[in-house]
Amino acid sequence: MVDLNxxxxxxxxxxxxxxxxxxxxxxxxxxxxxxxIQDNMSRIRGGHNFIQLRIKKEPVMAMTGGVxxxxxxDKETIEAHAGELMSTxxxxxxxxxxxxxSDKPNFLNVPLExxxxxxxxxxxxxxxxxxxxxxxxxxxGEEIMTRMIQQAxxxxxxxxxxxxxxxxxxxxxxxxxxxxRWSKRIKPExxxxxxxxxxxxxxxxxxxxxxxxxxxxxxxxxSTAIITYLAGKNERIGIVTExxxxxxxxxxxxxxxxxxxxxxxxxxxxxxxxxMVETLSLLGVSEAPLVIVECQRPGPATGLPTRTxxxxxxxxxxxxxxxxxxxxxxxxxxxxxFRATIKAFNLADRFQIPxxxxxxxxLCESYFTCEPFNIDDIPFxxxxxxxxxxxxxxxxxxxxxxxxxxxxxxxxxxSKHLVVTxxxxxxxxxxxxxxxxxxxxxxxxxxxxxxxxxxxxSGPSLEDSGNASTVICGWGSTHGVIKEAVATLRAExxxxxxxxxxxxxxxxxxxxxxxxxxxxxxxxxxxNATGQLARLVRQYTGRKEMEQVLxxxxxxxxxxxxxxxxxKVVPER
Amino acid sequence: xxxxxxxxxxxxxxxxxxxxxxxNFGIISAIKRALEEMGKKPHEILLIGGIGxxxxxxxxxxxxxxxxxxxxxxxxxxGAKVANGELTVIVTTGDxxxxxxxxxxxxxxxxRNVDITCIVHNNQVYGLTRGQxxxxxxxxxxxxxQPHGAIAxxxxxxxxxxxxxGTFAGRSFSGDQEHLSRMIQEAVRHNGFSLLEVLQPCVxxxxxxxxxWYRERVYDVNAEENYNPGNRAMAFEKALQWGDRIxxxxxxxxxxxxxxxxxxxLRRGSLVKQPALGKDVLRSLIEEFI
Numbered sequence: 104m105v106d107l108n109x110x111x112x113x114x115x116x117x118x119x120x121x122x123x124x125x126x127x128x129x130x131x132x133x134x135x136x137x138x139x140i141q142d143n144m145s146r147i148r149g150g151h152n153f154i155q156l157r158i159k160k161e162p163v164m165a166m167t168g169g170v171x172x173x174x175x176x177d178k179e180t181i182e183a184h185a186g187e188l189m190s191t192x193x194x195x196x197x198x199x200x201x202x203x204x205s206d207k208p209n210f211l212n213v214p215l216e217x218x219x220x221x222x223x224x225x226x227x228x229x230x231x232x233x234x235x236x237x238x239x240x241x242x243x244g245e246e247i248m249t250r251m252i253q254q255a256x257x258x259x260x261x262x263x264x265x266x267x268x269x270x271x272x273x274x275x276x277x278x279x280x281x282x283x284r285w286s287k288r289i290k291p292e293x294x295x296x297x298x299x300x301x302x303x304x305x306x307x308x309x310x311x312x313x314x315x316x317x318x319x320x321x322x323x324x325x326s327t328a329i330i331t332y333l334a335g336k337n338e339r340i341g342i343v344t345e346x347x348x349x350x351x352x353x354x355x356x357x358x359x360x361x362x363x364x365x366x367x368x369x370x371x372x373x374x375x376x377x378x379m380v381e382t383l384s385l386l387g388v389s390e391a392p393l394v395i396v397e398c399q400r401p402g403p404a405t406g407l408p409t410r411t412x413x414x415x416x417x418x419x420x421x422x423x424x425x426x427x428x429x430x431x432x433x434x435x436x437x438x439x440x441f442r443a444t445i446k447a448f449n450l451a452d453r454f455q456i457p458x459x460x461x462x463x464x465x466l467c468e469s470y471f472t473c474e475p476f477n478i479d480d481i482p483f484x485x486x487x488x489x490x491x492x493x494x495x496x497x498x499x500x501x502x503x504x505x506x507x508x509x510x511x512x513x514x515x516x517x518s519k520h521l522v523v524t525x526x527x528x529x530x531x532x533x534x535x536x537x538x539x540x541x542x543x544x545x546x547x548x549x550x551x552x553x554x555x556x557x558x559x560x561s562g563p564s565l566e567d568s569g570n571a572s573t574v575i576c577g578w579g580s581t582h583g584v585i586k587e588a589v590a591t592l593r594a595e596x597x598x599x600x601x602x603x604x605x606x607x608x609x610x611x612x613x614x615x616x617x618x619x620x621x622x623x624x625x626x627x628x629x630x631n632a633t634g635q636l637a638r639l640v641r642q643y644t645g646r647k648e649m650e651q652v653l654x655x656x657x658x659x660x661x662x663x664x665x666x667x668x669x670x671k672v673v674p675e676r
Numbered sequence: 677x678x679x680x681x682x683x684x685x686x687x688x689x690x691x692x693x694x695x696x697x698x699x700n701f702g703i704i705s706a707i708k709r710a711l712e713e714m715g716k717k718p719h720e721i722l723l724i725g726g727i728g729x730x731x732x733x734x735x736x737x738x739x740x741x742x743x744x745x746x747x748x749x750x751x752x753x754x755g756a757k758v759a760n761g762e763l764t765v766i767v768t769t770g771d772x773x774x775x776x777x778x779x780x781x782x783x784x785x786x787x788r789n790v791d792i793t794c795i796v797h798n799n800q801v802y803g804l805t806r807g808q809x810x811x812x813x814x815x816x817x818x819x820x821x822q823p824h825g826a827i828a829x830x831x832x833x834x835x836x837x838x839x840x841x842g843t844f845a846g847r848s849f850s851g852d853q854e855h856l857s858r859m860i861q862e863a864v865r866h867n868g869f870s871l872l873e874v875l876q877p878c879v880x881x882x883x884x885x886x887x888x889w890y891r892e893r894v895y896d897v898n899a900e901e902n903y904n905p906g907n908r909a910m911a912f913e914k915a916l917q918w919g920d921r922i923x924x925x926x927x928x929x930x931x932x933x934x935x936x937x938x939x940x941x942l943r944r945g946s947l948v949k950q951p952a953l954g955k956d957v958l959r960s961l962i963e964e965f966i
Contacts, residue, residue: 359755515740
């Protein structure tokens with residue numbers, strides 16, 4: 104069975120992500136599944152960063168401890184991670200470059216920089232030498248490596264060729280000098296046609312698939328990759344992106360674009376969203392649709408800027424002054440992030456509400472292997488009136504009181520009808536009103552939408568249920584690691600099933616109660632300190648008995664760690 | 677409740693909540709007149725207001741309206757104009773809304789040069805909250821919150837436009853309908869961000885800067901033979917002038933490409949009218965991850 108971990112560590116700016124994702128793509132093309140996490144310090148240069156890939160023949164969705172190949176682009180990588188090496192684990196390093204030498208047999212001194220200069224012509228190709236040396240030790244095949252490097256550098260044949268020469272040099276050097284130190288050869292299979300992408304990538308594809316036309320953001324980890332991707336492709340995808348002067352400007356621009364008739368989105372993290380909160384309330388009263396991607400990182404305030412946590416769930420559910428409807432979706436992997444983003448646009452547009460895609464650093468920046476997204480039947484739901492529908496209306500009222508609370512939506516200059524959007528309480532035409540009875544009707548009209556929204560949400564999913572009386576439950580990004588931990592324990596004979604929430608607000612109370620009906624033991628796993636999902640379950644289902652596994656170090660759960668924690672709380676069958 | 681005219685084809689001014697004699701009446705009349713003279717139809721106009729007495733103006737004039745939050749109108753206007761370039765976007769805001777709460781957005785709206793018109797009703801005082809100092813209150817202006825007089829120096833928006841590389845800085849006076857309506861037309865016609873500050877007395881909370889006070893001091897710079905609104909240094913000198921003599925008129929104007937004109941996607945037409953993306957594009961994006 105192949106289950107390999109490759110860790111590439113170095114200082115910020117040494118290109119670990121580029122080489123890591125390329126290596127991942129090579130394995131994926133060769134028929135393997137890859138899951139990768141990124142671990143960065145909040146610095147531009149220096150510090151210690153790594154990307155870790157797990158490579159497996161079967162679908163993989165969590166990180167395990169234990170490293171088979173440690174690529175040390177700096178000395179600190181060895182100091183920090185040599186202890187994680189498996190008994191057969193190898194270190195690939197360039198003694199001259201990092202001023203470190205070890206004569207232990209598992210330390211492979213590969214002259215990365217020298218080979219890069221000799222074969223590629225420039226030292227910057229040393230990462231490709233390192234990539235080649237891992238593949239050389241595995242004898243994974245130069246042909247597929249060459250092809251994937253070519254594909255990665257289509258913009259310049261010269262750069263592609265230099266990288267290929269450098270990678271081949273690493274491949275040959277490792278194979279000739281160190282082949283006996285690694286016993287297990289892995290061969291690529293028939294070309295596989297799968298995607299390797301991050302949660303942020305998937306959110307971007309979801310926005311494009313939804314017909315998003317305006318996206319604004321203020322740079323903030325771990326959400327910045329979203330505007331970066333969309334800005335880089337703006338002409339191809341027809342999306343205007345704008346970097347606001349602050350998050351308040353960001354969300355108000357997006358609101359302006361939304362009112363003017365286009366699908367709009369913002370992306371930020373908790374601190375940025377904190378600045379947007381007053382406008383969240385404006386979205387509520389003005390009934391302007393907007394998708395808000397909130398990529399959580401550990402707070403309070405600056406917290407751990409580049410790390411992960413699931414601590415903003417209650418914040419996004421309760422943010423904003425006044426009472427108004429919203430929806431919160433919390434996808435668990437790349438495929439779910441793509442679908443959730445599409446659903447977020449549809450819910451926003453149909454119910455004229457703000458909708459959150461609640462992600463976190465772990466989801467946003469981890470790489471997932473998945474089948475190419477099926478785009479045959481992407482739903483498109485809107486409450487925007489067509490020109491024809493609008494032409495039949497005699498006296499248009501933006502906030503017409505209706506049975507389900509959804510008013511006819513039009514945009515300025517769509518017709519001769521005037522569209523009046525207001526932050527005050529207003530009458531049906533949109534103008535300021537302080538009338539007590541009208542106020543009551545308007546509050547009720549807006550809140551009536553909650554039932555409709557709730558009807559569109561699925562409850563928690565229950566997988567591998569069988570007749571298990573113990574359920575391990577999580578939400579959002581912990582999907583993969585809980586699923587794999589449950590599978591591991593089931594294989595040991597434990598009687599478990601896995602429950603996951605990817606749609607959290609309005610809280611699907613009835614569906615949750617129903618799912619939990621015959622469950623004796625409920626264990627809630629969360630990447631926070633206070634058990635925010637557990638509190639929601641308690642509050643909305645009345646269930647008090649539950650156990651919790653919480654991690655709030657700013658790091659995601661590893662598979663072994665979660666399995667160990669669960670063993671403590673889960674009885675033998 | 678405010679009733680609008682049943683006919684959306686013409687401009688009407690509905691009942692307001694302004695004090696009798698308020699300088700805002702002169703501004704709303706001048707906007708109406710300017711838009712009528714320019715032949716703009718109400719459905720082609722998006723009036724954007726924030727919070728404050730000036731910011732309520734959109735509710736009182738026929739047109740599309742976006743009434744948002746205190747200080748946040750310029751980002752709203754930026755988003756709306758980017759989404760639909762065919763709209764004539766006019767922001768009506770006050771010295772507190774635009775220069776105080778929204779100061780950061782003003783700086784960056786000037787820098788972006790989005791084709792919107794920003795009419796700042798400057799009465800040098802907070803009206804809606806009943807008489808506190810505003811960013812434009814003169815030094816020493818005594819209120820119940822500034823009992824020893826305003827300490828901070830006066831916010832100079834015209835100088836800010838010039839300093840930030842803005843393309844249109846104008847000033848007018850709500851007591852001069854003819855001049856104000858002409859200036860509004862100039863500002864709306866300008867391709868880019870136009871800031872038009874309108875001196876406007878608050879009859880309830882500012883008993884110093886009254887109609888008479890302004891009338892004694894204002895003079896039209898454009899009536900001066902040698903004044904060139906294309907000369908930035910000359911304009912800066914006028915922007916700094918305040919006190920016994922206060923310049924009004926077109927202080928500065930420069931032709932530069934607007935924000936929208938520099939966005940490649942918008943060269944294909946208004947975002948709101950651009951057709952949905954073909955599946956082939958999405959498919960090719962997915963392919964890049966394989």
